[in-house]
Amino acid sequence: MSRLDVPAAEDIPAGSRQILEGVGAQLGFVPEMFKVIASNPAVLEVVTSLPGALSRVLDARTRHSIALSVSEANGCDYCLAMHTYVSSEFGGMSDEDIALGRAGSSVDPKRAAAAGFAHRLVDSRGRVTDEDLAGVRAAGYTDPQILAIIAVAVQALLTNFINNVNQTGIDIPAAQAAEPAKVRNAGL
Known part of the structure; x- marks a missing residue:
C-alpha cells in the first residue's frame, strides 16, 4: 500500500502527463513508481531524464549492473524488480549477469569493476578508498x-x-x- 499520495488520473499535473505517456510507450505499462512520482512533475522529469543523459557516457548493461548493485545494497525490492525486469527484457542480460550485478559484479570484467565500485559507494556513503578508485581505473574507466x-x-x-x-x-x-x-572479476 502506497504511503505517499498517488494522484487519480484526472488529478495528474499537466507537466507529468506527457512523461507518463512516454514511460508507458517505452515499457508497455506505467509502473506504480512513476504514478507516485507524477504528483511532482519536476521530480518525475529528473527521474526520467537522467537515464538518457547518462546513456551518452556508459552503456546500458553497465548502467543496469550499477542499478542492480545499488538496489541490492539498499534493499529496495521495488527497484530490484524493476531493474531485473528492464535488464532482462530490454537489456538482454542473462539471469547469471543479473545475479552478479546484484552482488556488485558481472560476467564482464569491466562491468564488474563498475558494479563493484557502485556497491562500495553505497557501503561507504561515498567515502571510497584510494584503492577503490585505483581498481575502477585499472579496469579502464576514465575519471x-x-x-x-x-x-x-x-x-x-x-x-x-x-x-x-x-x-x-x-x-x-x-x-x-x-x-x-x-x-568473479569484481576488480575491487
Missing part, C-alpha cells in the same frame, strides 16, 4: 566515466529512497532473492 558511475548510482539511490519511503507495491515481476552468485 569522466567514474563521475558517470557515481551519477548512475545516485540515480538508483534516488528511486530506492522514493520506493523505500513509499513502500511502493510491486506491479512488475518481483525479483527473486539473490542466490549466492560466484563473484
